[in-house]
Amino acid sequence: MKKIITLALLLTVGLSQAQAFKGAGDVKFDLGATIQDGGTGIRVATDFGLGENMSFGIASSYLLSVSNDALGNKPEFGDRIDVKGRFSANLGNVFELDPKMDIYPGLDLGLRNFGAHLGFRYFFTEGFGIFTEAGIPIASYKTNPVGFDKLNNQFTFNVGASFNL
Numbered sequence: 001m002k003k004i005i006t007l008a009l010l011l012t013v014g015l016s017q018a019q020a021f022k023g024a025g026d027v028k029f030d031l032g033a034t035i036q037d038g039g040t041g042i043r044v045a046t047d048f049g050l051g052e053n054m055s056f057g058i059a060s061s062y063l064l065s066v067s068n069d070a071l072g073n074k075p076e077f078g079d080r081i082d083v084k085g086r087f088s089a090n091l092g093n094v095f096e097l098d099p100k101m102d103i104y105p106g107l108d109l110g111l112r113n114f115g116a117h118l119g120f121r122y123f124f125t126e127g128f129g130i131f132t133e134a135g136i137p138i139a140s141y142k143t144n145p146v147g148f149d150k151l152n153n154q155f156t157f158n159v160g161a162s163f164n165l
Contacts, residue, residue, distance in 0.1 A: 020102035020121045020129065021090040023052045028121070030059075030131050032160015039063035039151055041080070043158050046165075047088060055088045059108070061156070069147055079148035084110030086117065100129070112152040113137040121162050131162040 021028075026049030034043040045059035063080040088106030095103060100123045108115045115137040123129030135156045145153045 020092055020097075020100055020123050021055070021104075022049060024049050026055070027165040028055075028057075029163045029165050030133075030158075030160055031163075032131065032158055034061045034063070034156055034158050036063075036151070036154055036156045038154075039066040039080075041065065043160065045086075047086070049090075053090050053094065055090055055104070057086050057088070059084045059086055061152075061158075063151060066148075066151065075148040075151065079151055082110055082112055082152040084108040084115070088117075088119070100124075108135065110152070112149075113141060114139045119158075123162070123164070127164045129162040129164075131158070131160060133158040 026047075028045075028047045030043070030045040030047075032043050034041050041061055041063035043059065043061040045057060047055040047057035049055050060081070060083045063075070066075050066080060068074055086106055086108045088104040090102050090104045092099070092102035092104075097103065102121045103119070104121070105118045106116065108117055115135055117133055117135040119131060119133035121129055121131045135158070137153045140149075140153045142149055142153075
């Protein structure tokens, strides 16, 4: 019984110290899944805190499972990968959320398009949490993306683990 109480106390202290966004100098690393029409894959991202409510970073995704096109062709490596620079407004404290939570809208400039994202992080401990994020293209670099060009020019949903570095 003593061990259970001690473990519960340690977990409670650890959970109470978790903080989703600390401001300037904060560094986050996200690893998760990306889900979109026609494919699913992996996504990695990192964000660096610039100020009390601003961060910038880079995000990359690679589609592992992709549907063939109408002619049975499979996409090549360049069709499956996307890399984006990103800027986010970390608004957890603005909305007076619990310090373990952060909501962050932002803009992306990538290999395929200019877009926007809206994400949410929740930290269980000082170093570990979860995230979910949705992204949409605002302007594609191609006027009318067709075929595999649509893979990285559509709504995406991302979910996974987040780490404080």
